[in-house]
Amino acid sequence: MxxxxxxxxxxxxxxxxxxxxxxxxxxxxxxxxxxxxxxxxxxxxxxxxxxxxxxxxxxxxxxxxxxxxxxxxxxxxxxxxxxxxxxxxxxxxxxxxxxxxxxxxxxxxxxxxxxxxxxxxxxxxxxxxxxSPIAVVFNLEGVDTLNLTAETIANIFNGSITTWNDDAIAADNPDVELPDTAITPVHRQDDSGTTENFTSYLSEASGGAWSDEPDGLWPSSIKGGEAADGTSGLIGAVEGGDGTIGYADFSAVGKLGVVSVKVGDEFAAPSAEGAAKVVAISPPxxxxxxxxxxVQIDRTTTEAGTYPVILVxxxxxxxxxxxxxxxxxxxxxxxxxxxxxxxxxxxxxxxxxxxxxxxxxxxxxxxxxxxxx
Incomplete structure (x- = not known):
C-alpha cells in the first residue's frame, strides 16, 4: 500500500x-x-x-x-x-x-x-x-450511464482521450449516441485519500495506461483538466460543466451520470455490496x-459481484x-x-x-x- x-x-x-x-x-x-x-x-x-x-x-x-x-x-x-x-x-x-x-x-x-x-x-x-465505492461521475447531456474499462478511464484522466466519441469509449457503449464534446477531467486539488485510492485503482488495473505512482495529491505531470477542493467542490465542478468527468465518494453522486467499470467479463456499477465483497477478499x-x-485492497479482482474502485x-x-x-x-x-x-x-x-x-x-x-x- x-x-x-x-x-x-x-x-x-x-x-x-x-x-x-x-x-x-x-x-x-x-x-x-x-x-x-x-x-x-x-x-x-x-x-x-x-x-x-x-x-x-x-x-x-x-x-x-x-x-x-x-x-x-x-x-x-x-x-x-x-x-x-x-x-x-x-x-x-x-x-x-x-x-x-x-x-x-x-x-x-x-x-x-x-x-x-x-x-x-x-x-x-x-x-x-x-x-464505500468511489464513483466515476460525469456530466454529458443526454447520457446517464456509461461502461468504461480501467484503461479507458486512465487514458481519459491522463489526457490521452479528449472527446466523448473516442473509439475506446464507443467500443464499450455501442447503444449510446456519443457526442464529439470535449472531455474535461476534474480532479481534487487538496491532499485526498479519495485521490490516492482512485489513482491506486488506475495504477493497478489499467494495464500500464496510468504511469504515475498513486498519491493523495494529483500528479503534477498531468496537465490540463480542472482542479477542485474537497468532495463537494469536485461534484460542483462536474455539475457545473458540460463533458466533465470526475471521481467521488458514491454518497455524493446526486444526479450525475455514473460509470460502470469492467470487472472480468462484465461491467459493474458502484454498489455497497460490491465494495464490501472486495474488502472481504482483501488481505491485511x-x-x-x-x-x-x-487492508491491502484487491483492485484487480475479476470475481463476479465485486466493485474494485473503493475506499476503506x-x-x-x-x-x-x-x-x-x-x-x-x-x-x-x-x-x-x-x-x-x-x-x-x-x-x-x-x-x-x-x-x-x-x-x-x-x-x-x-x-x-x-x-x-
Whole structure:
C-alpha cells in the first residue's frame, strides 16, 4: 500500500470549520448513552472533542454525530472535512483527538512513526469505519450511464482521450449516441485519500495506461483538466460543466451520470455490496501491528459481484490519552461508529457497506482498550 507524504500545516479556525451538531435537549441524570457497543446504556457523558480529515466521511460523520449526540446530549463532536492528509497531520500534531483518513497510516513516509510518537506509551489504533465505492461521475447531456474499462478511464484522466466519441469509449457503449464534446477531467486539488485510492485503482488495473505512482495529491505531470477542493467542490465542478468527468465518494453522486467499470467479463456499477465483497477478499497489510487493521485492497479482482474502485476509510486514535475525559469520549464515539447501530446509521444515510461481523468485532475490541495514560 502506498502512502502520501505528510503535510504538517495545521488547519486554522477549527471552531469555525467544525460542522458540530448542537446538543439537543436538556441533559439530565437519566440521559441514555450508546456506549461503545451502541446499546443505549445509561451514562453521564459530557464534553467536547475535535476530529477531522477525510471529506468522504463528511455526510456519514453527520449521521454518526446525530445518533451519538442524540443519546448523549451533553456531548459535542466536531468533525472538520479538511481532507485525509490534513486530517492525519492534525492528529499527529494533537490538534485532533481522532482522525478520519481514506489512506491508511504507513511508515513509508514516516507518518505511522510520527503518530506513534504522538500517542506516547500507547499504540496507534487504526480501524476501518466506512467502506464505500468511489464513483466515476460525469456530466454529458443526454447520457446517464456509461461502461468504461480501467484503461479507458486512465487514458481519459491522463489526457490521452479528449472527446466523448473516442473509439475506446464507443467500443464499450455501442447503444449510446456519443457526442464529439470535449472531455474535461476534474480532479481534487487538496491532499485526498479519495485521490490516492482512485489513482491506486488506475495504477493497478489499467494495464500500464496510468504511469504515475498513486498519491493523495494529483500528479503534477498531468496537465490540463480542472482542479477542485474537497468532495463537494469536485461534484460542483462536474455539475457545473458540460463533458466533465470526475471521481467521488458514491454518497455524493446526486444526479450525475455514473460509470460502470469492467470487472472480468462484465461491467459493474458502484454498489455497497460490491465494495464490501472486495474488502472481504482483501488481505491485511503485510507487517501491520496488532492495533492496525489496514487492508491491502484487491483492485484487480475479476470475481463476479465485486466493485474494485473503493475506499476503506479508517478511524485513527491513540490507545492512551492524557485526559480521562478525552479518552472516554473518543472510546465511546468510535465504539458507536463501528457498532451495529453506527454502521446501520451509515448505511441508511449514505448507502455505505456495513463492516462484516468479524471486522466489527475486532475493531470494537481495539477501541475498548482506549484509556487515560
Amino acid at each position: 502506498t502512502s502520501t507524504s505528510i503535510r504538517r500545516a495545521i488547519v486554522p479556525g477549527l471552531a469555525v470549520l467544525a460542522l458540530a451538531l448542537s446538543a439537543c435537549g436538556a441533559g439530565n441524570e437519566s440521559s441514555a448513552s450508546t456506549g461503545s457497543d451502541g446499546s443505549g446504556d445509561s451514562s453521564s457523558l459530557s464534553g467536547t472533542i475535535a476530529g477531522g480529515g477525510a471529506s468522504s466521511q463528511e455526510k456519514v460523520q453527520a449521521a454518526w454525530r446525530a445518533g451519538f449526540q442524540g443519546e448523549n446530549p451533553d456531548v459535542t463532536i466536531n468533525y472538520d472535512p479538511v481532507g485525509s492528509g490534513d486530517g492525519r497531520a492534525n492528529f499527529i500534531s494533537e490538534a485532533y483527538a481522532f482522525a478520519g483518513t481514506d489512506s491508511a497510516l504507513t511508515d513509508e513516509e514516516g507518518e505511522l512513526s510520527d503518530a506513534q510518537a504522538r500517542c506516547g506509551d500507547g499504540n496507534v489504533i487504526q480501524v476501518p469505519g466506512y467502506v 497489510v503485510e507487517g501491520a501491528g496488532e492495533t492496525d487493521m489496514a 476509510s479508517y478511524l485513527v486514535a491513540c490507545e492512551t490519552y492524557e485526559s480521562e475525559e478525552e479518552a472516554e469520549l473518543v472510546r465511546e464515539y468510535l465504539g458507536y461508529i463501528v457498532s451495529d447501530a453506527g454502521q446501520q446509521a451509515a448505511a441508511d444515510e449514505v448507502g455505505s457497506a456495513p463492516l462484516d461481523a468479524a471486522l466489527s468485532e475486532k475493531a470494537t475490541s481495539l477501541i475498548e482498550n482506549i484509556s487515560a495514560g
